[in-house]
Amino acid sequence: MKRLKTGKRILSIVLALMMLVSLIPITAMADTGSSEKTWADTAEGEILVKDTITKITNGVVEHEIISNTPAGNDQKIDYMCRANLSDTIKIVACYGENDASKWRMVSTTKQAAAYEKDHPGETVVAAINADFFNMATGEPLGALVMEGKQYHDAGGRWYFAILKDGTPVIRNNPDLSDCQTAVGGWMPLVKDGKACTENFEGGTNDYSRSTIGIMEDGSVVTSVTHGMLTPVSCGRTYKEIAEIPNNDLYTPGYEVQFSASGIDTAGFPMAVPADATWALADDSKDMGTIDAKTGLFKAGDKTGTVNVQMIQGGKVIGTTAVEIAVPDNIYFNAEEVSLGFEDESNLSLVVRNKDRDLNIKDGDIVWTMSTEGLGTFKGNTFVANSENSLNGDVTATSKYDEKVNASIHVIVGMLPTVVWDFEDYVDPVTDEVTPAQDYYCGTEKQTNPDTGEEITVNTGILKTSNYGRGGKESVEIASLNDDAPVRFGTHSLKLNFDYTN
Numbered sequence: 093m094k095r096l097k098t099g100k101r102i103l104s105i106v107l108a109l110m111m112l113v114s115l116i117p118i119t120a121m122a123d124t125g126s127s128e129k130t131w132a133d134t135a136e137g138e139i140l141v142k143d144t145i146t147k148i149t150n151g152v153v154e155h156e157i158i159s160n161t162p163a164g165n166d167q168k169i170d171y172m173c174r175a176n177l178s179d180t181i182k183i184v185a186c187y188g189e190n191d192a193s194k195w196r197m198v199s200t201t202k203q204a205a206a207y208e209k210d211h212p213g214e215t216v217v218a219a220i221n222a223d224f225f226n227m228a229t230g231e232p233l234g235a236l237v238m239e240g241k242q243y244h245d246a247g248g249r250w251y252f253a254i255l256k257d258g259t260p261v262i263r264n265n266p267d268l269s270d271c272q273t274a275v276g277g278w279m280p281l282v283k284d285g286k287a288c289t290e291n292f293e294g295g296t297n298d299y300s301r302s303t304i305g306i307m308e309d310g311s312v313v314t315s316v317t318h319g320m321l322t323p324v325s326c327g328r329t330y331k332e333i334a335e336i337p338n339n340d341l342y343t344p345g346y347e348v349q350f351s352a353s354g355i356d357t358a359g360f361p362m363a364v365p366a367d368a369t370w371a372l373a374d375d376s377k378d379m380g381t382i383d384a385k386t387g388l389f390k391a392g393d394k395t396g397t398v399n400v401q402m403i404q405g406g407k408v409i410g411t412t413a414v415e416i417a418v419p420d421n422i423y424f425n426a427e428e429v430s431l432g433f434e435d436e437s438n439l440s441l442v443v444r445n446k447d448r449d450l451n452i453k454d455g456d457i458v459w460t461m462s463t464e465g466l467g468t469f470k471g472n473t474f475v476a477n478s479e480n481s482l483n484g485d486v487t488a489t490s491k492y493d494e495k496v497n498a499s500i501h502v503i504v505g506m507l508p509t510v511v512w513d514f515e516d517y518v519d520p521v522t523d524e525v526t527p528a529q530d531y532y533c534g535t536e537k538q539t540n541p542d543t544g545e546e547i548t549v550n551t552g553i554l555k556t557s558n559y560g561r562g563g564k565e566s567v568e569i570a571s572l573n574d575d576a577p578v579r580f581g582t583h584s585l586k587l588n589f590d591y592t593n
Contacts, residue, residue, distance in 0.1 A: 134159045135332035136449055138168070148217050151176040168332075169318040169325040173218050176311045183254055183312060185222075185238045185273045188230075192243040197230040220302050220314050222252070223276035234276015235268055242268050244276075251276045252304050260306050277304070281334040285397070285413075287448060288334070295330030303333055341415050341450045342391060348414055350387035352402055365404050373399035379416065391416045417445040418492040419456070424500040431476045433505045439474050440500070441488055458489045466504060474502070481505035514569055514583040528569040528583050554585075564590040 144156040155172040175181055188196050189206035198206075204216040223232045235251035236244035250264045253274035268274055279291045282305070295301075300319030306312055315336075319327025342348055352364050369384040376399045380392040389400065395416045402410035425440035443450045443457070454471040461467070463484025467476045474486065482504050489497040517531040518524070534552040539545070550556070556565050570576030570586040578584045 135168075135328070135335040137161055138166075141167075148173070149181075151178055151181045152217055154218070165323075166326050167323060168328060170315055170328075170336075171317075172313060172315045174307070174311050174313050175218075177254075177258065177260065183260070183273060185236065185275050186219075187232075187236060187238065187243065190238075192236060192238060195226070195229045195231040197225075197227075218314070220304070220316055222302070222304075224278065232276055235271075235274040236276070237268055237271045237274035240272050242271075242274075246274075246276065249276050250279055260310065260312050262304075262306060281330055287331075287446070289331075289446065292329070292331045292334070298327035298329060301328050301330075301333055335448075341417050341445055341448050343418060343450060343452055343456050344391055344393050344395065344416055346391045346416070346451060346453050348389045348391070350382070350389060350400055350412065352387070352410055364402075365409070368402050368404040368409060371401050371403050373401050373411075375399060389414075417450060419443050419450055419452075419490040419496050420445050420493075422457075422488050422490060422496050422498045424488075424498055426500065428501040428503065430503040430506065430508070431474075433476055434478050435476045435504075436470070437474050437476075438472065439486060439488075439502065441472065443490075456491055458491050458494075460487045460489070461485070461502075462487075466502060476502075476504040479505075510580065512585075513581055514585050515581050516583075532585065533567045533569060564592075 138159040138161060141158040141160050142156070143158075146154045146156070148154055152173065152175045155170075155174075157170045157172060158167065159170075160167045175183065177183065184207070186203045186207045188194075188198050189202065190210045191206075200219050200221060204219045208214060208216055223234050223236075225232045232244050233247055234244070234249035235246040235253070236242070237253065240256065246264065246266050246268060248264070248266070250262065251274050253261050253263070253268070253271040255261060255270050256272045258272075262277075262280065279294070280288050281291060281303070282288060298319060301315075301317040303315045303317075304312065305315075315333070317328045317333070318325030321327075350370060352368070370382050370387040370389075371384065372379065372382050372389075376397070378392070379394055379396065379398045380390050382389040382400065387400075389398070391398070395418060397413055397415050399411065399413050401408045421442075421444045423442050425442060429437060429439055431437055441457075443452050452472060457472055459469050459472075459474075461484055463482050465477055465480055466482050466484045466486070467474055469475065483506070484502060485499045486502050487497055487499040512532070514528055514532060516528050517526040519526070530552065532552045532554050534550070535548050536551050537546055538549045540547050554567055556567055558565050566588045568586050568588070570578070570584050572578040572582045576584060576586065
């Protein structure tokens with residue numbers, strides 16, 4: 093990035109036509125209380141690890157967002173950039189070395205450098221890839237408009253554009269005559285704040301993703317997800333990307349505690365004004381009540397979007413939104429669960445509305461059990477009984493619609509079935525005893541009939557392999573007498589892996 097020197101310069105964000113973009117028409121990405129996570133959220137089942145905010149220049153802010161699952165086995169790294177368009181910040185398209193007279197393939201960095209060379213006084217501060225393209229020729233599949241000149245039609249595809257009046261749009265209108273800048277994309281993932289679930293099927297694999305969207309205030313957000321870099325960053329599905337901007341869902345009567353964090357115009361944290369108060373927007377006053385001082389909102393009986401404002405001196409200085417909905421789908425992530433006595437579990441219950449997870453409260457789910465004494469419920473948490481080995485079906489039914497329900501089989505207090513105990517083997521006919529090490533993991537030296545070399549051959553019932561990837565592996569029987577971990581009996585199986593090479 094070049095630094096500003098003297099005089100007024102135009103700072104540009106270049107959308108380079110080289111690769112894939114999934115379009116996200118965003119109407120709101122609002123924060124409900126994180127200190128730095130000012131306009132980005134995490135996908136379902138993820139926790140925010142780190143959100144590093146960097147001011148690129150006035151009006152352009154970057155977020156480096158690292159998220160993971162609670163188990164720590166699915167890290168994602170996303171780079172999000174928000175630009176407030178103005179007379180000094182603009183978004184442009186670039187192709188090749190700022191020349192689309194013929195199709196070719198040129199890296200994004202070279203495109204950015206070429207644009208700067210042809211536009212003295214302008215500095216490129218960010219760039220992302222856009223559109224699918226013909227990998228043999230470099231021809232984009234969708235719209236390409238550069239500085240008001242059309243180089244490629246939309247091809248019936250969605251595209252992002254800056255109109256000649258400066259308005260950012262995402263649309264699939266074939267007429268590009270009003271576009272100053274336009275680049276093609278694949279499909280919308282969020283529209284008017286709603287997930288376009290019908291479009292998720294085409295992107296179910298974790299992959300590198302580039303997205304662009306428009307905020308309710310007119311600012312433009314780009315996002316690039318690292319992919320194919322497991323375990324550093326595992327990539328995203330379309331569904332995960334769509335979940336990032338969506339507002340939270342709650343059931344009628346739910347209490348939501350709002351909190352606020354201040355940011356300056358560059359996106360850096362600052363104190364919230366002491367005299368600021370909470371209020372419901374005019375279009376949401378019949379959706380519930382909110383405490384002006386504490387921000388505690390209690391939803392009423394209606395469903396729909398609740399717009400919440402922070403007000404200072406009669407002026408709105410912050411907004412956010414949540415949605416109130418009832419379940420239209422209930423299911424369990426397993427068909428059966430086995431629990432010990434007095435164990436507590438949510439039974440892997442999933443409650444959703446239009447494919448979005450729904451925050452539920454006590455009373456939203458009516459619980460029934462086919463077996464008396466199987467356990468009890470503490471809110472929506474199942475508590476297994478303390479003394480009787482029982483099993484039965486547990487059914488969850490929405491209190492709002494009895495047709496929305498699901499069942500899971502629950503087993504309480506039954507020991508697991510042992511397939512192999514790894515103890516010494518006793519032949520059931522002859523009573524002959526074979527040591528556990530020999531029976532399960534025995535080996536012997538043999539001569540390879542093809543090469544004459546001495547090789548080690550498994551003679552036990554367990555076989556091992558490293559698929560020829562260069563690792564070394566072995567199995568052995570471990571003993572309680574050697575302080576090895578053993579759950580039942582005196583022996584267990586030990587697996588050894590050597591990944592040095």
